[in-house]
Amino acid sequence: MADDMPANEQTWGGERFRRTPSWMIGQLSVHGYRLLTEQFAAEGTKPYEYRVLASLADGGPASQATLGRRSGIHLSDLVATLNTLADRGHIRRDPDPADRRRNIITLTDDGFDHLARLDIRLAAAQDALLAALAPTDRITLTDLLKRALDGLNARPGR
Amino acid sequence: MADDMPANEQTWGGERFRRTPSWMIGQLSVHGYRLLTEQFAAEGTKPYEYRVLASLADGGPASQATLGRRSGIHLSDLVATLNTLADRGHIRRDPDPADRRRNIITLTDDGFDHLARLDIRLAAAQDALLAALAPTDRITLTDLLKRALDGLNARPGR
DNA sequence: CGGATCTCAGCTCAACTGACATTT
DNA sequence: CAAATGTCAGTTGAGCTGAGATCC
Numbered sequence: 001m002a003d004d005m006p007a008n009e010q011t012w013g014g015e016r017f018r019r020t021p022s023w024m025i026g027q028l029s030v031h032g033y034r035l036l037t038e039q040f041a042a043e044g045t046k047p048y049e050y051r052v053l054a055s056l057a058d059g060g061p062a063s064q065a066t067l068g069r070r071s072g073i074h075l076s077d078l079v080a081t082l083n084t085l086a087d088r089g090h091i092r093r094d095p096d097p098a099d100r101r102r103n104i105i106t107l108t109d110d111g112f113d114h115l116a117r118l119d120i121r122l123a124a125a126q127d128a129l130l131a132a133l134a135p136t137d138r139i140t141l142t143d144l145l146k147r148a149l150d151g152l153n154a155r156p157g158r
Numbered sequence: 159m160a161d162d163m164p165a166n167e168q169t170w171g172g173e174r175f176r177r178t179p180s181w182m183i184g185q186l187s188v189h190g191y192r193l194l195t196e197q198f199a200a201e202g203t204k205p206y207e208y209r210v211l212a213s214l215a216d217g218g219p220a221s222q223a224t225l226g227r228r229s230g231i232h233l234s235d236l237v238a239t240l241n242t243l244a245d246r247g248h249i250r251r252d253p254d255p256a257d258r259r260r261n262i263i264t265l266t267d268d269g270f271d272h273l274a275r276l277d278i279r280l281a282a283a284q285d286a287l288l289a290a291l292a293p294t295d296r297i298t299l300t301d302l303l304k305r306a307l308d309g310l311n312a313r314p315g316r
Numbered sequence: 317c318g319g320a321t322c323t324c325a326g327c328t329c330a331a332c333t334g335a336c337a338t339t340t
Numbered sequence: 341c342a343a344a345t346g347t348c349a350g351t352t353g354a355g356c357t358g359a360g361a362t363c364c
Contacts, residue, residue: 012228015216016277017209021284021296022190024303029187031310032180048330051175058173065345070170074332079347101339101345119174126179132309133302138179141302144295145182151290152189206354223321232356237323259321259363 032129039121043114048073048081050122053090053115056107063102090114190287197279201272206231206239208280211248211273214265221260248272 017023033047040050055071056062064082068075082105085091090111096102107115130138175181191205198208213229214220222240226233240263243249248269254260265273288296 012217015209015212015229017212017280019300019304020280021300021303022187022194022287024300024307025183025190025287026187027307028303028310029180029184031307032183036180051173054173054175059170063345071173074330075346076333076348077331099340099345103346122175122178129180129183129310130306132305137302137305140298141306142177142179142182144291144299144302145179145186146177147290147295148288148299149182149185149189152186152287221321232354233322234324234357235355257321257364261322 028129032125035125035128036122039125040118043117043121045114045118046081048077049085049090050115050118052078052081052085052105053107053111053118056091056105057112057115061104061106063096063099064105065102067105085111088114186287190283193283193286194280197283198276201275201279203272203276204239206235207243207248208273208276210236210239210243210263211265211269211276214249214263215270215273219262219264221254222263223260225263243269246272 036047040047051071051073052067055067059070062070064075064078067073068078071078073081082091082093086093088110089108092106092108093103094106096104130141133141194205198205209229209231210225213225217228220228222233222236225231226236229236231239240249240251244251246268247266250264250266251261252264254262288299291299
């Protein structure tokens with residue numbers, strides 16, 4: 001009856017698309033995001049919040065518009081993220097005296113300390129994601145991912 | 159003023175998270191899904207529709223519940239997808255005489271032909287996604303992705 | 317009756333769009 | 341005035357939940 005045999009169809013996996021890079025990358029992306037979210041949640045933090053803190057630490061204080069472009073977070077979403085981070089004292093939002101449209105966003109000492117904890121969580125998520133791979137394979141994979149991605153970002157794309 | 163220099167902040171890329179596997183995999187996943195969607199759109203088809211056709215071709219006729227489990231599409235989403243495919247004559251939805259709760263979904267000849275065209279589109283999307291990598295690197299990457307993913311799926315995970 | 321099947325309506329969450337007031 | 345900035349309300353789309361009707 002074509003419906004009986006395979007005993008375990010939950011993990012069937014025979015479809016052709018499951019062997020394609022795009023499918024496997026998509027599945028790994030879901031796992032990666034879940035692992036990351038779980039790790040950050042243990043610190044009471046969401047991925048957007050981490051990205052903002054990391055952008056401030058790596059790129060220095062900036063206006064919201066600049067911060068959005070650097071971190072890849074849309075300005076509208078950034079507003080809510082910054083509200084949360086400001087409430088927790090991880091950032092300061094000061095008016096720019098030189099341009100009254102802008103806020104200057106600055107990482108506080110508390111934010112810097114929190115970021116250090118999040119970086120440990122981030123590393124744990126990477127480790128869980130690539131648990132099946134030996135260290136040298138992880139390096140190889142990271143290099144290949146970087147090259148593939150740089151190639152796509154270099155091209156106009158469309 | 160910390161806001162002036164870098165000239166091109168659209169592609170800043172200095173943040174620490176942009177070097178992590180989970181970030182790069184996530185970005186590649188977005189590119190991959192976009193490329194796939196564009197390719198399939200040229201045939202008037204959506205990714206869900208392809209997955210159903212491929213599942214039928216690779217696993218044979220099946221009930222909707224079985225098809226959903228095999229293709230990883232939720233039953234509620236599968237209903238709409240099957241409606242579209244049936245309207246186009248790519249599948250047939252026949253009542254199961256042995257169990258009147260079930261529909262038996264079968265790939266039609268038209269559906270089979272359409273799937274062949276989609277497989278070409280799928281290959282084109284893979285090629286575009288990995289355009290920056292040489293053939294041997296693509297094989298290496300595919301192998302590493304498979305091993306990482308199998309490792310995650312093998313573990314209870316949580 | 318418990319459990320599977322199909323269907324539909326609605327929810328979640330990240331990402332994005334549009335509109336607005338203010339300032340340059 | 342055109343353009344940039346910060347804010348808010350609302351939309352999209354994939355994935356998921358819940359409920360109901362039917363049948364085993």
